[in-house]
Amino acid sequence: MIIETDRLTREFRVRGKGAAALRRNTLRAVDELQLRVSPGESLGYIGANGAGKSTTIKMLVGILVPTSGSVRTCGLDPHRDRRRLAAEVGVVFGQRSQLWWDLPVRESFDILAAIHRLPGSDARSRTAELIEQLELTDFLLTPVRQLSLGQRMRAEVAAALLHRPRLVILDEPTIGLDVLSKQRLREFLITERQTHGTTLLLTTHDMGDIERLCERVLVVDHGATVYDGSLDGLARAAGSDRTLVLDFVDATPDLTGIPHTTHLGSEVAGARQRLAFDSERTTAAAVLAAVGQQAELRDLSIEEPDIEDVVRRIYQARR
Numbered sequence: 001m002i003i004e005t006d007r008l009t010r011e012f013r014v015r016g017k018g019a020a021a022l023r024r025n026t027l028r029a030v031d032e033l034q035l036r037v038s039p040g041e042s043l044g045y046i047g048a049n050g051a052g053k054s055t056t057i058k059m060l061v062g063i064l065v066p067t068s069g070s071v072r073t074c075g076l077d078p079h080r081d082r083r084r085l086a087a088e089v090g091v092v093f094g095q096r097s098q099l100w101w102d103l104p105v106r107e108s109f110d111i112l113a114a115i116h117r118l119p120g121s122d123a124r125s126r127t128a129e130l131i132e133q134l135e136l137t138d139f140l141l142t143p144v145r146q147l148s149l150g151q152r153m154r155a156e157v158a159a160a161l162l163h164r165p166r167l168v169i170l171d172e173p174t175i176g177l178d179v180l181s182k183q184r185l186r187e188f189l190i191t192e193r194q195t196h197g198t199t200l201l202l203t204t205h206d207m208g209d210i211e212r213l214c215e216r217v218l219v220v221d222h223g224a225t226v227y228d229g230s231l232d233g234l235a236r237a238a239g240s241d242r243t244l245v246l247d248f249v250d251a252t253p254d255l256t257g258i259p260h261t262t263h264l265g266s267e268v269a270g271a272r273q274r275l276a277f278d279s280e281r282t283t284a285a286a287v288l289a290a291v292g293q294q295a296e297l298r299d300l301s302i303e304e305p306d307i308e309d310v311v312r313r314i315y316q317a318r319r
């Protein structure tokens with residue numbers, strides 16, 4: 001296992017508000033988390049603000065000590081073996097930098113290569129690989145403080161991956177990035193996993209990140225896991241339907257009687273209709289066959305459930 005936790009818990013002592021300000025309360029940020037991640041997996045970690053994601057990551061890399069329970073990362077005790085763990089893990093905190101603000105990007109890489117004691121030839125070839133794949137050439141000699149956010153994030157990712165860590169942890173890697181920078185970063189991470197078998201754990205509020213990068217999704221609420229499984233399964237768990245968008249040759253009466261479907265609406269006098277269908281109980285093909293008996297189809301598409309919606313539903317179901 002790359003990550004293995006057993007009832008991992010972290011509490012904070014916080015002051016209450018108003019009249020309760022004198023009392024100290026205990027806030028449980030991570031609540032008995034059971035997590036096992038195998039080598040090569042890519043895991044998306046989702047949850048509302050304050051759900052406990054950053055606290056978990058800090059325990060995984062040894063910055064914070066658990067209140068109770070246990071955690072092993074790459075077979076090590078993260079807090080006790082922080083030095084050794086640093087050789088195995090690369091971390092990117094979207095909001096914080098590990099580059100030297102006043103130095104050109106290139107020099108930050110050289111310093112990091114020295115810190116990780118990479119042999120000269122290895123450091124050169126890896127740096128060249130990252131510069132090419134993350135398209136850093138144009139600003140290698142620019143001081144970090146002058147970079148745009150998109151440029152800096154790409155440099156941060158290169159810095160975190162320079163020593164070829166087995167596990168890469170990214171906390172909100174695409175926050176604030178424009179579409180193109182996001183796309184570049186995602187493509188790079190996909191290639192990196194394919195070529196080096198890197199394990200990936202990322203927290204994000206951007207469902208595009210999850211869709212493109214993660215095979216497995218973990219949803220947390222108030223420090224506890226409420227879902228752990230595939231992205232497809234997440235939609236099913238929330239009971240979300242897929243939707244068929246049907247375009248007909250002619251105006252068509254509302255198709256309300258097709259088994260296991262819900263008629264969501266009609267436009268242009270029924271020439272376009274939307275039917276939600278329960279993919280556990282029927283298939284798109286069966287729905288289309290039934291529809292075809294009533295009207296002549298011109299075109300169709302299937303809309304997958306919106307993940308943000310799905311997560312919202314899971315949260316609501318727990319309230």
Ligand SMILES: Nc1ncnc2c1ncn2[C@@H]1O[C@H](COP(=O)(O)OP(=O)(O)OP(=O)(O)O)[C@@H](O)[C@H]1O
Binds near residue numbers: 049052
């Ligand atoms: N050092 C601390 N002292 C007191 N409370 C803390 C501390 N760090 C985190 N918390 C609290 O623990 C809870 C979990 O915070 P955490 O930062 O782990 O959430 P998160 O899921 O990463 O949120 P976000 O998406 O906003 O980054 C929050 O209620 C937060 O206020």
